[in-house]
Amino acid sequence: MPIRSLIRTIPDYPKPGIMFRDIxxxxxxxxxxxxxxxxxxxxxxxxxxxxxxxxxxxxxxxGGLVARDLNAGFVAIRKKGKLPFxxxxxxxxxxxxxxxxxxxxxxxxxxEKILLIDDLLATGGTAMAGLELIEAVGGDVVGTxxxxxxxxxxxxxxxxxxxxTVHTLVEYEGD
Amino acid sequence: MPIRSLIRTIPDYPKPGIMFRDIxxxxxxxxxxxxxxxxxxxxxxxxxxxxxxxxxxxxxxxGGLVARDLNAGFVAIRKKGKLPFxxxxxxxxxxxxxxxxxxxxxxxxxxEKILLIDDLLATGGTAMAGLELIEAVGGDVVGTxxxxxxxxxxxxxxxxxxxxTVHTLVEYEGD
Numbered sequence: 001m002p003i004r005s006l007i008r009t010i011p012d013y014p015k016p017g018i019m020f021r022d023i024x025x026x027x028x029x030x031x032x033x034x035x036x037x038x039x040x041x042x043x044x045x046x047x048x049x050x051x052x053x054x055x056x057x058x059x060x061x062x063g064g065l066v067a068r069d070l071n072a073g074f075v076a077i078r079k080k081g082k083l084p085f086x087x088x089x090x091x092x093x094x095x096x097x098x099x100x101x102x103x104x105x106x107x108x109x110x111x112e113k114i115l116l117i118d119d120l121l122a123t124g125g126t127a128m129a130g131l132e133l134i135e136a137v138g139g140d141v142v143g144t145x146x147x148x149x150x151x152x153x154x155x156x157x158x159x160x161x162x163x164x165t166v167h168t169l170v171e172y173e174g175d
Numbered sequence: 176m177p178i179r180s181l182i183r184t185i186p187d188y189p190k191p192g193i194m195f196r197d198i199x200x201x202x203x204x205x206x207x208x209x210x211x212x213x214x215x216x217x218x219x220x221x222x223x224x225x226x227x228x229x230x231x232x233x234x235x236x237x238g239g240l241v242a243r244d245l246n247a248g249f250v251a252i253r254k255k256g257k258l259p260f261x262x263x264x265x266x267x268x269x270x271x272x273x274x275x276x277x278x279x280x281x282x283x284x285x286x287e288k289i290l291l292i293d294d295l296l297a298t299g300g301t302a303m304a305g306l307e308l309i310e311a312v313g314g315d316v317v318g319t320x321x322x323x324x325x326x327x328x329x330x331x332x333x334x335x336x337x338x339x340t341v342h343t344l345v346e347y348e349g350d
Binding site: 010013014020024028029030032033034037051054057058060062063065067068071072074075076078083084085104107 | 183197203209212226231232233235237238240242243246247248251253257282
């Protein structure tokens with residue numbers, strides 16, 4: 001499996017016991033980058049997606065590529081305080097405390113078909129907040145896609161339970 | 176000029192007197208996104224670029240697209256503490272204090288031809304730090320490209336004085 005072989009695992013990062021899955025080695029490889037994007041967009045090519053929403057920051061790298069290959073626009077879901085125009089935000093839980101993501105209120109027109117993209121799906125907290133933001137500004141979520149899924153952490157189940165599809169390329173169990 | 180017309184200006188952001196140039200409105204437009212990337216890569220299509228280095232965070236969106244269109248790999252230049260593997264870093268000056276960008280030490284092979292990408296060139300502090308990082312890990316900088324240049328802030332002159340080419344799509348003077 002070429003994509004999995006290009007993802008690097010860094011043990012004990014950012015803390016002991018965590019196996020960090022590093023996609024930078026995949027993105028550095030021109031063929032890996034090309035294949036990953038082709039596989040990510042495959043379920044969505046006939047769906048007339050209007051915009052692809054990428055989550056800061058690694059979701060920006062692949063979100064831009066997915067947007068262009070689907071002939072869609074790109075919309076940024078950013079960390080708190082980073083967007084210059086009028087925004088709406090959602091808090092999500094971290095291991096300790098909360099964080100917040102925001103979207104421009106005029107980023108999406110009412111009823112536009114939106115695909116949510118990020119590099120990795122773990123607990124799904126950021127992704128669920130992103131989906132709420134898309135719907136809050138009038139978007140119609142037509143799916144989500146991630147390079148990596150850590151299914152033991154429950155994010156993919158959480159998104160499916162909320163009624164959305166989840167497309168992932170590589171799973172790591174036991175994380 | 177279609178690209179300029181898709182860039183939104185937000186007066187007095189992030190503080191009074193600053194005219195913030197917002198490329199989100201450009202990226203949201205499928206045609207704007209396509210044209211911007213086509214114009215960005217135009218001087219580099221015959222240069223056999225090995226990797227495109229994008230600066231966090233907006234530089235990730237366009238850097239990934241430029242990399243793929245040049246059949247190159249993508250390398251991330253990130254804020255301090257965000258990269259999981261061994262890094263080298265450089266401080267750069269802000270209006271008040273300093274910030275730091277980092278690159279993975281194994282992101283670039285010795286002698287690889289590297290193009291640096293970001294969305295906007297102002298004082299050039301981040302870009303110059305990024306160029307130093309590329310060279311510190313063995314890369315051969317073959318150029319820089321930005322959607323927006325604010326020439327009055329001196330960044331493009333600083334990069335050219337350091338011996339590198341600067342390709343930009345839209346200039347705003349008086350900023």
